[in-house]
Amino acid sequence: MLMSSSRIQIISDDITRLPVDAIVNAANRSLLGGGGVDGAIHRAAGPELLAECRALGGCEIGQAKLTHGYRLPARYVIHTVGPVWQGGDRGEPELLVSCYHHSLRLAAERGIRTIAFPAISCGVYGYPLEAAAHIAVREVRNFLASDDQIGMVYLVGFSRDVCQVYEQALQKM
Numbered sequence: 001m002l003m004s005s006s007r008i009q010i011i012s013d014d015i016t017r018l019p020v021d022a023i024v025n026a027a028n029r030s031l032l033g034g035g036g037v038d039g040a041i042h043r044a045a046g047p048e049l050l051a052e053c054r055a056l057g058g059c060e061i062g063q064a065k066l067t068h069g070y071r072l073p074a075r076y077v078i079h080t081v082g083p084v085w086q087g088g089d090r091g092e093p094e095l096l097v098s099c100y101h102h103s104l105r106l107a108a109e110r111g112i113r114t115i116a117f118p119a120i121s122c123g124v125y126g127y128p129l130e131a132a133a134h135i136a137v138r139e140v141r142n143f144l145a146s147d148d149q150i151g152m153v154y155l156v157g158f159s160r161d162v163c164q165v166y167e168q169a170l171q172k173m
């Protein structure tokens, strides 16, 4: 088994273009699409994704549900619902931890070997980027330390700035 840190890669890209086993969607509780990365994923996947999502009955904050990827290069989409930042004392850190943990657990259960995460909650939901990057890196590393199913986790920054914050978080670990 490779060291957990060598199974984490930070990349700057549009997550909808990645040929990985699964991409993670920063969805909302309805799972019926929205703005940001959610909208981009639904546009790229096509209407079949929305049809499958309708049957799921939504998703709680911190939980995750899996669908097919349809027209995406990724085989699956793991939809997770991040917390809206409300100052940090409303359980936001624990809920963000839970998003990463449940997404990775679902991926491992389904035999997924490569998975890409956007910066969950760091757009419209307003989670401070440095704090979120720290949680992302820590949770992925902790998970990989006791998992030999997942071969590579990509932390995707839509901009170079986001990637830099991830890189700093990775170095500090």
Ligand code: ADP
Pocket (backbone or CB within 6 Å): 013, 014, 015, 016, 026, 027, 035, 036, 037, 038, 040, 082, 118, 119, 120, 121, 122, 123, 124, 125, 126, 127, 156, 157, 158, 159, 162
């Ligand atoms: P949330 O509602 O959870 O905050 P957003 O979609 O608003 O989700 O933003 C989450 C992060 O995803 C932000 O850093 C945003 O810049 C990024 N993002 C938006 N579109 C894409 C994309 N196509 N690929 C990767 N990341 C994206």
